[in-house]
Amino acid sequence: MEKPFCKHQHVFYTPKRKTEGRMLLVFFLTLVFMIVEVVAGYSFGSVALLADGIHMGTHAVAFGIAFSAYVLARRWSRDKSFSFGTWKVEVLGAYTSAVVLGVMAFLVLQEALLKLIKREEIRYEEALFVAFAGLVVNLISAVILSEGDHQHHDLNLSAAYFHVLADALTSFLAIGALLGGKYLSMWYLDPLSGMVGFFVIISWSYSLIKDTSKILLDREMTSPIVQELIKRIESDGASRVHDIHLLRVHHDKYACILGITTSKERSVEDYIKRIEEVDNIIHTTVEIIYCPEEELTHQQNC
Secondary structure: OOOOOOOOOOOOOOOOHHHHHHHHHHHHHHHHHHHHHHHHHHHHOOHHHHHHHHHHHHHHHHHHHHHHHHHHHHHOOOOOOOOOOOHHHHHHHHHHHHHHHHHHHHHHHHHHHHHHHOOOOOOHHHHHHHHHHHHHHHHHHHHHHOOOOOOOOOHHHHHHHHHHHHHHHHHHHHHHHHHHHHHHOOOOHHHHHHHHHHHHHHHHHHHHHHHHHHHHOOOOOOOHHHHHHHHHHHHHOOEEEEEEEEEEEEOOEEEEEEEEEEOOOOOHHHHHHHHHOOOOEEEEEEEEEEOOHHHHHHHHHO
16 A cells, blocks of 8 residues: 655744735725825826825835735745745845835935935925825824734834835925925925935835845854754764754744764754754754764864
């Protein structure tokens, strides 16, 4: 009789239906407000309204990316073609959103420099209306996205939240600058506030790109978990780790691949038990090479 084939599952996905729903709500809220601003800009001949509508459009794209990442990670969660599950689909979404955030920051800087070099007439009443309306929309979006309990672990959600904060920041700075220009004739506050917004937004973008690219490139060997694993394996004085790989498979959960050289015959279960004592390791592959004590000593000296 043919033996049944048993395959070890690599499903590290955590359902996030509520987060999906919140992201979709924020996406539609931003999209609707973007359409209203673009239509109003064309109807009233307001460049400020039109520009802010396009600005909101970049955020709508980012929220669409974030929502799509959640949906794809869920739908592909049991697809066997993914070696370690689909969590990194969310990380890829966060990375893409961070890049969009950085591009948006440079667009803000470009417009600020142009306005500083070439002063243009500002329609303060309409611009203030846009700034206040945008601030309200973003505060509502921030409340919706902040309802999650694990936002600090969810890079995809954090990226979307940074987009909301960036938009709220630019609206807040714009309100102060426009009030200063309208009542104190300090027209230059508007482009200067844009420059301040650029530096804050680009720092958020850089931080997100740094965190997500580290995960996507499996740059995990500086983690203290690596030294902890080596310490536990080599604690018997007869074993040596000659090869080790650490891969993040879900938030703070890791898979590890270990190559162990030992001068005494030990079971795989013995090493697995030591590894399981290390927090956050949820998947382990161990290769054991038996080497006589004198050969092992020679290799260590070399």
